[in-house]
Amino acid sequence: MRNVQGTLIRALAITTPLLTTAAQAGVYPDFGFKPSEQEYDGPLFQLSQTYPTSAPPASALPAFFKLLPKERNNDFETWRAYMDAVKDYCLEGNVENDWNVQKNKVRGWFHMPWQHYGPLGREGIHGLTKEAQIQPKQLAPTQTTSGQTYAVGIYNDIGAYTIGQVWKDPSNPNPDFTSKPNSFANGTVVCKPLFADVDRSQVPFLQNPVLWQGYITKTFDSGDRVVKEVALIQMDIAVRDTRIDETGWIFGTFQYNGAITGKPGWDNLVPVGIMWGNDPQDNGNDYSNPKPTETRINPNLKQTAINANTRELPPTHLGWNGRLNGPVDNPVSSCMSCHMTGEYPQLAIMNPTFQANPPAVGSPEWMRWFQNIPAGQPFSEGTKSTDYSLQLAGGLANFYDWKCNQGGVFVDGKNACQKASQLKLMLKGSVDMDDIQPVQRDPSLMELLE
Known part of the structure; x- marks a missing residue:
């Protein structure tokens, strides 16, 4: 086989109409959308892609592993030292370098490849990818207009x-x-800061904001891009820990509160909570709160711990029935519920509501999205797990979408494009595409289904 490292990327830059620029400094493109020099003349995002070629030793485990509570319960104060340490681990060496993680002299951080592709792909200033729409009153009662979210993840x-x-x-x-x-x-750590394009005057906790420039769409439904300021609103963490029997993973979320220090800064990120399982025994709906005036904490959850300190945590909607989710996340899901659907090929939708006839809330069909799946176990039969990584699942979907558009590629003796056609037949008629928010759609799947 010929060396594809140069030809693959050059072909991608030429043949992918969804990209304005497929810029690359290594094997994989850095970003898909480059602002004009008239709009932006600063440094451009570079993908950190010099992945280690040998497994780090056991001694490389992060120091905060020693802080894991011996008795894991829903009392958040037992988790505070752990969450503070994980936050420090993510921020150290990155904040001072504007998250140009290749310049971090404390520890190595890396990006997931193939996030540049498609209409949601990486922009060229900070490497942000487009995520969810922000609904009116999702963040605060005073937030009457909608917005959009952008994020960048590091490993x-x-x-x-x-x-x-x-x-x-x-x-x-x-x-x-x-x-x-x-x-x-064991010891894998993922950090993902999220930024909001929203009227900040309507969101009290976004005072004294941390602002980044991003080459983003004018509105969530627009395809036109413009250089615009976005405000830090959330940071998610995920830690692979083999001591966690339920799933093998720990997920946590921080929310920005500009009143904490009275000045802009990453120190204003306060913990929302932490989770290590989906509490599959709890099928109630009393604590769901999509338009929050308060944070409703469900005391019956055993595998989620929520910060009850109302002096530091602004009112937030959390996830379904009080499970952990951040302010810009889906209020009828949870951190683990979304991420455990990561697989390839992507047969699963991310949430039970993303279909024409969703199951009854709390029913066995609904609870499929709130089970505890061990690390590495696929959500759907006949697929490969991407082990709670939606970025990896999305990158694989992006890659094979591109390859199929170029004539197909063979994997394990079967044509990946034929697999996609079979997927189309499986899902056609069972899902109303108009009922799925565009940001949740698998780009390759959606093109096939239309």
Whole structure:
């Protein structure tokens, strides 16, 4: 096979009409949307992609592993020291370098490849990808207009080793490395800051904001892009920990509150909570709160711990029935519920409501999205798990969408484009595409279904 590292990317830059620029400094493109020099003349985003070629030793485990509570319960104060330490781990060496993670002299951080592709793909200033729409009153009663969210995720060296194994052959990525009996290695850490394009005057906790420039769409429904300021609103963390029997993962979320220090800064990120399981026994709906005036904490949850300090945490909607989610996340889901659907091919939708006839709330069909799935176990039969990584799942979908548009590629003796056609037949008629928010759609799947 010829060397694809240069030809693959050059072909991508020429043949992908959804990209304004497919810029690259290494094997994989850095971003898909570059602002004009008239709009922006500063430094451009570069993908951190020198993935470790050997597995980091056990001694490389983050120091905060020692702070995991011996008795895990829903009392958040037992988790505070752990969450503070994970936040410090994510911020150290990154904040002072404006999240140009290649310049971090404390520890190595890396990005997931193939996030540049498609209409939601990486922009060229900070590498932000487009995520969810912000609904009116989702953030605060005074927030009467909608908005949009952008984010960038990074993986520590332990997680990056697995990424490098999956993408070792750029023309033939292999999700076997994240699917049983494999998974991301113990000690993998993922950090993802999220930024809001919203009328900040309507959101009290966005006072004294941390602002980034991004080359983003004018509105959530627009395809036209403009250089615009976005405000830090949330940071998500995920930690692979083999001591967690329920799922093998810990997820946490921080919310920005500009009143904490009285000045802009990443120190204004306060913990919302932490979760290590989906509480599959709890099928109630009494604590769901999509338009919050208060934070409703469900005391019956055993695998979620929510910060009850109302002096630091602004009212937030959380996830379904009080499970953990951040302010710009889906209030009828949870951090783990969304992420455990990561797989390839992507047969699963991310949420039970994303279909024409959603199951009854709390029914066994609904609770499929709130089970506890062990690390590396796929959500759907016949797929490969991407081990709670939606970025990896999306990157694989993006890659094969591009390859199929170029004539197809063979994987395990079967044509990936034929697999996509079979998927189309499976889902056609069972899902009303108009009922799925565009940001939740798998780009390759959506093109096939239309």
